[in-house]
Amino acid sequence: MGRVVVIGGGFAGMASAARLAKLGHEVTLVEQMPQLGGAMGTVEQDGFTWDAGPSTTLLPAVVRDLFRKTGRPLEREIDLVQQPIMRTHHFQDDTSVALPGGSRAAQIDALDGLGAGLGDQWAAYVEGFADDWEAIRRDYLERPWVPEIASKETSARIFTREMMAKRVKKSFKDDRLRLLAAHPFVFEGHDTRDVPAWMGMASYVEQRFGAWTIEGGFGRLSGVLAQRLATRKVNVLTDTTVSDIVVRSGRAAAVATSAGELDADVVVCAGDPRRIPTLAPFVRRTMPAIPPVVCHLGLTGDVPDLPAESVFHGDPLIVVRTGGTAPDGGKAVTIFGRGLLAEDIVLGLVRKGINLRPFVEVRVDRSPRTQVEQWGGSPMGVLWQGRSTLKERLSSTTPVPGVYSAGAHTNPGAGIPYVGLSAALVAQEIGPA
Numbered sequence: 001m002g003r004v005v006v007i008g009g010g011f012a013g014m015a016s017a018a019r020l021a022k023l024g025h026e027v028t029l030v031e032q033m034p035q036l037g038g039a040m041g042t043v044e045q046d047g048f049t050w051d052a053g054p055s056t057t058l059l060p061a062v063v064r065d066l067f068r069k070t071g072r073p074l075e076r077e078i079d080l081v082q083q084p085i086m087r088t089h090h091f092q093d094d095t096s097v098a099l100p101g102g103s104r105a106a107q108i109d110a111l112d113g114l115g116a117g118l119g120d121q122w123a124a125y126v127e128g129f130a131d132d133w134e135a136i137r138r139d140y141l142e143r144p145w146v147p148e149i150a151s152k153e154t155s156a157r158i159f160t161r162e163m164m165a166k167r168v169k170k171s172f173k174d175d176r177l178r179l180l181a182a183h184p185f186v187f188e189g190h191d192t193r194d195v196p197a198w199m200g201m202a203s204y205v206e207q208r209f210g211a212w213t214i215e216g217g218f219g220r221l222s223g224v225l226a227q228r229l230a231t232r233k234v235n236v237l238t239d240t241t242v243s244d245i246v247v248r249s250g251r252a253a254a255v256a257t258s259a260g261e262l263d264a265d266v267v268v269c270a271g272d273p274r275r276i277p278t279l280a281p282f283v284r285r286t287m288p289a290i291p292p293v294v295c296h297l298g299l300t301g302d303v304p305d306l307p308a309e310s311v312f313h314g315d316p317l318i319v320v321r322t323g324g325t326a327p328d329g330g331k332a333v334t335i336f337g338r339g340l341l342a343e344d345i346v347l348g349l350v351r352k353g354i355n356l357r358p359f360v361e362v363r364v365d366r367s368p369r370t371q372v373e374q375w376g377g378s379p380m381g382v383l384w385q386g387r388s389t390l391k392e393r394l395s396s397t398t399p400v401p402g403v404y405s406a407g408a409h410t411n412p413g414a415g416i417p418y419v420g421l422s423a424a425l426v427a428q429e430i431g432p433a
C-alpha cells in the first residue's frame with residue numbers, strides 16, 4: 001500500500017485524497033486551516049452564511065464523477081441544481097440581458113432582446129468552440145497531457161498564438177457582446193490579451209451544460225466531501241502547515257509539517273507550489289491571478305429582489321451574488337469588485353443603481369490580500385501571460401519524482417471544473433496502490 005500525503009484541503013486536495021484512498025492508498029491530507037474547503041468554504045457571522053468563493057460550477061459531470069468513483073453517487077448526498085439564468089449583465093448604456101445557461105435557443109432569444117441579430121452572432125461565436133472542446137477535452141482535460149500522443153491538431157489548438165481579445169474583437173462589433181464573452185476571464189483577474197483564444201470554450205460549456213449550484217450555498221459541498229474522506233478513512237490533519245517536501249535519493253520521501261515529518265511514497269501538492277521550496281524553482285516564471293475584492297453583506301428589512309448573479313460592467317466591474325443563508329427575514333448577499341475601486345464598494349454599487357445601504361445588518365470585508373494570506377495562495381491560480389503559461393505552470397506530474405500537482409495552480413487551471421479534473425488526472429497518473 002502506498003503512503004500518499006496531500007498538501008492542502010481545498011477542493012483539489014479533498015478530491016485527490018478521496019480518489020487515491022478509493023484506489024487503495026493510505027492517504028493523509030494536511031490542511032493549514034482549522035477546517036477543510038479552501039476557497040470552496042463558507043464565511044459565517046451573526047447567523048449569516050456566505051460562500052467564500054465559488055457559488056456555481058460548470059461541468060457538473062466532474063463533481064458527479066468524483067462522487068461515483070469514490071462511493072455513493074452525488075445525488076444521494078446533495079442536490080446540484082441548474083441555475084436557469086446564469087447572470088444578469090448590466091451595461092453602461094443602461095441596457096441589460098439575463099443570460100440563460102444550458103440552451104442555445106434561450107441564449108439567442110435573450111440576446112436578440114439587446115438588438116436584432118445579436119442572438120445569432122453570439123450563437124455563431126459559441127459554436128466556433130465546438131471543435132476546440134472536443135479536441136481539448138479528449139487530449140488535455142480527460143487524460144494527462146502528453147504532447148507525444150496528442151494529435152497535431154490538438155497541440156496546434158492549445159498552443160495557438162491567437163488570444164481571447166483578438167477573437168472577441170473579430171467576432172463582434174457590439175461592445176456588449178465583447179464584454180459578455182470576456183467576462184469570465186476579467187472576473188478571474190486576467191487580461192484577455194494574454195488568455196489563449198480556445199479558453200473562450202467556457203461560453204460553449206455554459207451554453208451546452210449550464211451553471212449548477214447547491215441550495216443553501218456551494219460551500220456545503222465541502223462538508224459532504226469531508227464526510228466522504230471519513231468514509232474512505234483518509235487521515236485528515238487540520239491546523240497543520242506544510243513547510244516543504246523532503247527529497248531523499250532523488251525522490252519524495254516525506255513532507256515537513258508544523259507537526260513534524262510525515263513519511264510519504266507519493267506527495268500531491270494541492271496548494272500554491274511557489275510556497276513549497278522544493279517546487280518553487282519550477283514555477284518561478286508564474287504569477288498569481290489575484291482574487292477580487294469581496295464584501296459579504298447580511299441584509300434585513302425590505303431588501304430589493306436581486307437575481308442569483310448580477311454583473312455591472314464598467315470600471316469598476318461589480319458583481320453581486322445572492323445565496324448563502326440568513327436568519328428569518330434576512331438575505332445573504334456578496335459583492336465582488338475589480339478595477340477602479342476608489343470608494344467603498346457598497347457605494348460603488350449605489351452608483352450602479354442598487355442601494356443596499358439601508359438594509360446592512362452585518363458586513364464582512366475580505367480584501368484580495370486577506371484571501372491570499374488565508375489560503376496560502378490565490379484560488380484563482382496562475383495569471384495567464386500568453387500561451388507559455390501552459391508550460392510554465394505545473395502539470396499533474398512534476399519534475400520531482402514522486403511529486404504530483406493538482407488544483408488551481410496546475411494545468412488545466414482554476415475554477416471548480418478544472419480543479420476537479422486535475423484531481424482525476426493525478427489519480428490516473430498515480431494509479432492503484
Ligand SMILES: Cc1cc2nc3c(=O)[nH]c(=O)nc-3n(C[C@H](O)[C@H](O)[C@H](O)COP(=O)(O)OP(=O)(O)OC[C@H]3O[C@@H](n4cnc5c(N)ncnc54)[C@H](O)[C@@H]3O)c2cc1C
Nearest residue numbers: 008010011012032038039054055242271376407408415416
Ligand atoms: C471570490 C472567488 C469566487 C470564485 N467563484 C467561482 C465560481 O463561481 N465558480 C468556480 O468554478 N470557481 C470559482 N472560484 C475559483 C475556485 O474557487 C477555485 O479555483 C478553487 O476552489 C480552487 O481550489 P484549490 O483546492 O485548487 O485551491 P484552494 O481552494 O485555494 O485550496 C488550497 C488549500 O490548501 C491549503 N494550503 C495551502 N498551502 C498549504 C500548506 N503549505 N500547508 C497546508 N495547507 C496549505 C489552503 O489553506 C487551502 O485550504 C472563485 C474563487 C474566488 C476566490
